Amino acid sequence: MTQQITVNSRTYQLPSAPTIVVCVDGCEQEYINQAILAGKAPFLASLRSFGTVLTGDCVVPSFTNPNNLSIVTGAPPSVHGICGNFFFDEETQTEVLMNDAKYLRAPTILAEMARAGQRVAVVTAKDKLRSLLGHRLEGICFSAEKADEVTRQEHGIDNILARVGMPVPSVYSAELSEFVFAAGLSLLREERPDLMYLSTTDYVQHKHAPGTSEANAFYAMMDDYLLRLHAEGAVLALTADHGMNAKTDAIGRPNIVFLQDRLDAQYGARTTRVLLPITDPYVVHHGALGSYATVYLRDHDEQKQRDVAAFLAAINGVEAVLTRAQASERFELPSDRIGELVVLGERLTVLGSAADKHDLSGLTVPLRSHGGMSEQKVPLIFNRKLSGNDGTRRLRNFDVIDLALNHLV
Amino acid sequence: MTQQITVNSRTYQLPSAPTIVVCVDGCEQEYINQAILAGKAPFLASLRSFGTVLTGDCVVPSFTNPNNLSIVTGAPPSVHGICGNFFFDEETQTEVLMNDAKYLRAPTILAEMARAGQRVAVVTAKDKLRSLLGHRLEGICFSAEKADEVTRQEHGIDNILARVGMPVPSVYSAELSEFVFAAGLSLLREERPDLMYLSTTDYVQHKHAPGTSEANAFYAMMDDYLLRLHAEGAVLALTADHGMNAKTDAIGRPNIVFLQDRLDAQYGARTTRVLLPITDPYVVHHGALGSYATVYLRDHDEQKQRDVAAFLAAINGVEAVLTRAQASERFELPSDRIGELVVLGERLTVLGSAADKHDLSGLTVPLRSHGGMSEQKVPLIFNRKLSGNDGTRRLRNFDVIDLALNHLV
Numbered sequence A, B: 001m002t003q004q005i006t007v008n009s010r011t012y013q014l015p016s017a018p019t020i021v022v023c024v025d026g027c028e029q030e031y032i033n034q035a036i037l038a039g040k041a042p043f044l045a046s047l048r049s050f051g052t053v054l055t056g057d058c059v060v061p062s063f064t065n066p067n068n069l070s071i072v073t074g075a076p077p078s079v080h081g082i083c084g085n086f087f088f089d090e091e092t093q094t095e096v097l098m099n100d101a102k103y104l105r106a107p108t109i110l111a112e113m114a115r116a117g118q119r120v121a122v123v124t125a126k127d128k129l130r131s132l133l134g135h136r137l138e139g140i141c142f143s144a145e146k147a148d149e150v151t152r153q154e155h156g157i158d159n160i161l162a163r164v165g166m167p168v169p170s171v172y173s174a175e176l177s178e179f180v181f182a183a184g185l186s187l188l189r190e191e192r193p194d195l196m197y198l199s200t201t202d203y204v205q206h207k208h209a210p211g212t213s214e215a216n217a218f219y220a221m222m223d224d225y226l227l228r229l230h231a232e233g234a235v236l237a238l239t240a241d242h243g244m245n246a247k248t249d250a251i252g253r254p255n256i257v258f259l260q261d262r263l264d265a266q267y268g269a270r271t272t273r274v275l276l277p278i279t280d281p282y283v284v285h286h287g288a289l290g291s292y293a294t295v296y297l298r299d300h301d302e303q304k305q306r307d308v309a310a311f312l313a314a315i316n317g318v319e320a321v322l323t324r325a326q327a328s329e330r331f332e333l334p335s336d337r338i339g340e341l342v343v344l345g346e347r348l349t350v351l352g353s354a355a356d357k358h359d360l361s362g363l364t365v366p367l368r369s370h371g372g373m374s375e376q377k378v379p380l381i382f383n384r385k386l387s388g389n390d391g392t393r394r395l396r397n398f399d400v401i402d403l404a405l406n407h408l409v
Helices: A029-037 A042-050 A064-073 A109-115 A127-133 A160-164 A175-190 A203-207 A213-231 A259-267 A302-313 A324-331 A397-406 B029-037 B042-050 B064-073 B109-115 B127-133 B160-164 B175-190 B203-207 B213-231 B259-267 B302-313 B324-331 B397-406
Strands: A004-007 A010-013 A019-023 A052-057 A086-089 A094-097 A120-124 A140-143 A195-199 A235-239 A256-258 A272-275 A292-297 A318-323 A341-345 A350-352 A377-382 B004-007 B010-013 B019-023 B052-057 B086-089 B094-097 B120-124 B140-143 B195-199 B235-239 B256-258 B272-275 B292-297 B318-323 B341-345 B350-352 B377-382
Touching: A004 A109, A010 A397, A019 A064, A019 A397, A029 A042, A029 A213, A029 A377, A042 A052, A042 A213, A042 A377, A052 A397, A064 A109, A064 A127, A064 A195, A064 A397, A086 A272, A109 A120, A109 A195, A120 A127, A120 A175, A127 A140, A127 A195, A160 A175, A175 A195, A175 A203, A175 A213, A203 A213, A213 A235, A235 A397, A256 A259, A259 A272, A259 A292, A259 A302, A259 A350, A292 A302, A302 A318, A302 A341, A318 A324, A324 A341, A341 A350, A377 A397, B004 B109, B010 B397, B019 B064, B019 B397, B029 B042, B029 B213, B029 B377, B042 B052, B042 B213, B042 B377, B052 B397, B064 B109, B064 B127, B064 B195, B064 B397, B086 B272, B109 B120, B109 B195, B120 B127, B120 B175, B127 B140, B127 B195, B160 B175, B175 B195, B175 B203, B175 B213, B203 B213, B213 B235, B235 B397, B256 B259, B259 B272, B259 B292, B259 B302, B259 B350, B292 B302, B302 B318, B302 B341, B318 B324, B324 B341, B341 B350, B377 B397
Parallel strands: A019 A195, A019 A235, A120 A140, A120 A195, A256 A350, B019 B195, B019 B235, B120 B140, B120 B195, B256 B350
Antiparallel strands: A004 A010, A052 A377, A086 A094, A235 A377, A272 A292, A292 A341, A318 A341, B004 B010, B052 B377, B086 B094, B235 B377, B272 B292, B292 B341, B318 B341
């Protein structure tokens, strides 16, 4: 058996101990800081002495799927192809959902580790990620959301509900993420995978600010599981897909720029198409509102494109407008899956399409969301000392497996 | 008596009712939002129906003095001259403290209102602002910090301690700000000033995140006073000098770029001088660390300046580096009071000079600070409906007096 593998031009040592990579969805660093301050996360606090706490940049758009795929491929979206939940196919003139593995352009480290004889397990909160994360993976892969449908043939395991001892949680709940940890702990104890990937959902972070009792309770739950995974001898490597920020004014009203309405009023209907790649079947908690949008133009005219870019850049709440070429280079995105323009919202502002396309009835608390550059800073936390970080390397969340496998002291 | 006055090229109607402008130091909008969510700020919440809640941009550097002076002059620092607590005088080669009124280059609306026969009162938390805010003001002007030294001759009032019924609070306390409101309420009831300016201190915001019990208690205190001022029939206009952000990693360690150390290592000692205009005699709660610095170069050489700018811009945590000309234009700063370069830290990063110049022993909780562009969004809140805001005008915190006097429905 080989001692290392190469995936997407990067080389990884095989795990020397069971290694668990945790992607905490929407984990703005301040959630951990505030939970520690409130005395709710003693294990995470203790990593200051015997572990390693770093900060990295996630992929922009700071959305769930692009970043989960970056983490498991060790590569940016320009390599793996997943740059949101949707792209617009100009040939067929349709918006295409990218949740299926056929849109994935690169192998995952998970699948390649399994191919190299390692036992690999993946547990996600929502089922939408399972197909992508489990692509060509010979191992265990299932979601908490559909934990009652798990079969040995399809998911590499069965009877998980009974083993975890929890009912299938609501897709909009803190328990959905708790189930991921409970299942991970059970797998660690019984199957003892060499490499395990646990991915939670940001339902709590979309609803509750750092330091609130609800957020602290959620991090206390995670802290307790992390301690138990640590106590089993696992190497823990925690990061996030993206951060999270309030997107409201002082009394909690959302700051929304409806780009399609603005563009239609300025240039006429059907001259531009605003696509929000955050859109997915689970939008109750954010109303498909994030701080990233991409715009397709009907006329492929350079002057028109410059016009539209300048118009958008002048709107209050818009942080930046990039051309396809600029965005592809700066954010390492696949240029065939973004529009002619990429628009980024400021920290407190989200970008919508047309007002009548957004159902905001699910926003029962002030909007918190992500997608922009202001949600790019995420934690990189390990329960071991790492070597070779002199502070000059720009760390990314998708370096987490490299750090966990190649840089342990 | 005239019905309007013109100050710094803007015209203001005289107050039609007692008008109170409140500058809540460090009031990131999320503090109000979270206090409302926790049920601690019912009066501020009620302004959604009968008042006006807007968002504005403060002045960069997002520091206390530049913004307080902008608010009371209705003008940016390029007009009033105060762009921090310090500037470097290249002729005398000394760092000059700008807390004295002799550095103020423009009249205040407060002084001009008094000259027009209006009764004007100013209460600040810290005494450092009193000289600037009270410049040429015939009226009441004192600080909570030195409330026990108030004399009718110098401060336009006496016996304020007995009237307020509170002891002189510690300069590092929530009570220092509470004293400002208590004094303001007493003045409103007895002297009934036509225009009153109340300015708090951000001790609480430097220590506690939005939504924490300490922050909520502070906003509950303010909410209660605002209700009482409202009940007395006053027009209330609330804004902030700047926002506030965590400047730490996931476990609360500060993210600091020590610019002087970096520059000395790269270019040699005494070739550059880093000046931090946040530095003041009260640094215990932030260690003189903010997200804004200005750099003076010994050699006035353009190539060297470009070199240094590029070197600084490449440092992790630096958001932007501007030349003196760029910074003066973009942020409306007095070019003779900033260095050749202006450096801005990212949202989670502060800029230091040399590590051994900062006393961080006072940082007993994770650093929260301000100074950069990420602290530029502040609330503009009124207990009246306003007219003439169609959402296209870029509002500034220093529009608050214009809005309160000229735009009431």
